[in-house]
Amino acid sequence: MTVRQQIRPVLTLALPLIAAELGWMSMGIVDTVMVGHMQNPALSISAAALGQVLYNTLAFGIAGVLLSLDTYLSQSHGAGRYDEANRWLYHGLILAAVLAAVLYSIIAAAPLFMTRLPIDARVLTGAKAFLRSLNWGTPTLFLYFTLRRYLQAFNHVRPIAAALITANLCNVVGNWLLIYGHSWGPIHIPALGVTGAGLATSISRVYLALFLVVAIWRVEHSHNYGLRSMLRHIESSRLSRLAFLGAPAGAQIFVEISIFGLVTYLIGTMGPLPLAGHEIALNCASFTFMVPFAISAAAAVRVGQAIGRQTPDEAAAAGWAAILLGASCMATFSAVLFLVPHTIARAFTPDQSVIAAAVPLLLVAAAFQFFDGLQITATGALRGAGNTHAGLIVQIIGYWLIGLPVGYILGFRSHHGAVGLWLGLCAGLIVAGTALTTIWSRTTKSLASKSLVA
Known part of the structure; x- marks a missing residue:
């Protein structure tokens, strides 16, 4: 199959996942917007x-181990081995x-x-206080992560999209009730501030997990x-292979x-105002990132299913289609961030000093969008092919050996502050996007040779 023929099936699988990932990211954005309208918004x-x-740094790093399910579940599905x-799934x-x-x-400590x-x-x-309230939703968050991998592989x-969209409504209502506090006659809900934002998110994650439990029960009864x-006995070999x-x-x-966590800490040493601007820009960059991140998940599934069916030419085309879609979407987001940064920042808070701190960072984010789309979609395609090591090596080199030193020099030695640190991130993403796309290109040549032999 050609890349053009693969665009539609990849997009068909990716669109609900895009809605789901945007819904996931919207929870954090809603939290930021709603605490941004409290007194002293920079502090909140x-x-x-x-x-x-x-x-998020710890949660997504630890939960990332479960991404191995994408490979095994999609390849088993492609081979018809339900x-x-x-x-x-059981061992996941x-x-x-x-x-x-x-x-x-770890979060408790x-x-x-x-x-x-x-x-x-x-x-x-x-x-x-925010961390303590957020931690209550940890068990159900991991249950959600696991169940969604099964659903998308099938x-x-x-x-998944319906779960995230409705969970956002739950989060908005929870934030409104718990952040600001309300009273109706004898009923009184105290204003909990940022603690209330964490509790609302935890409640939403419980809802997410329960929604997918019901969804899998219905899918099983239908199919x-x-x-x-x-069989429900534990095989240590499967657990070790997953890990x-x-x-x-x-x-x-x-x-x-x-x-990004380390950059947040470094900017935090500069005071609440630069940190507030950084948080707004980070929320925007994370929100746009969710689109190619969802396409990356679709790439892992499509590539894995094709390999399970022993059609490597189809796997190669699916990977390139995902990379093309991810890069195109991020190029569009780049234009939006570049053209209306003030309008975007103003949506988070009316505080002019916070807006002024956020706008330069949004412009830097516009510069690295395209490369961010390349690196994450190429990573998904490689994961579907069973290669999870290349992304790790490239990220270490791009971010820690290139991006961080460049950002530190520009931020502290050249006195560009938060903007300098973000320029370092930009350099790291350019390296990662270019390198991972090159690695996928070499992988497709390997897949093509296997197809030729077959």
């Missing part, structure tokens, strides 16, 4: 920013429970170490994939998100 946004970055896919749930316990323990950070004490107090992506009759393949994928996500 900074506290939520610090808590979100710390939690019993095999069900066994992978066991692994998810272990990983959730690890994350919960985090406030003990945060007190030593050279950041405004008021920001730290709010961030610790091409049932609409329930009879054999979930009810699958071995997923560890580099999780490490790659951790490397990528942790660099």
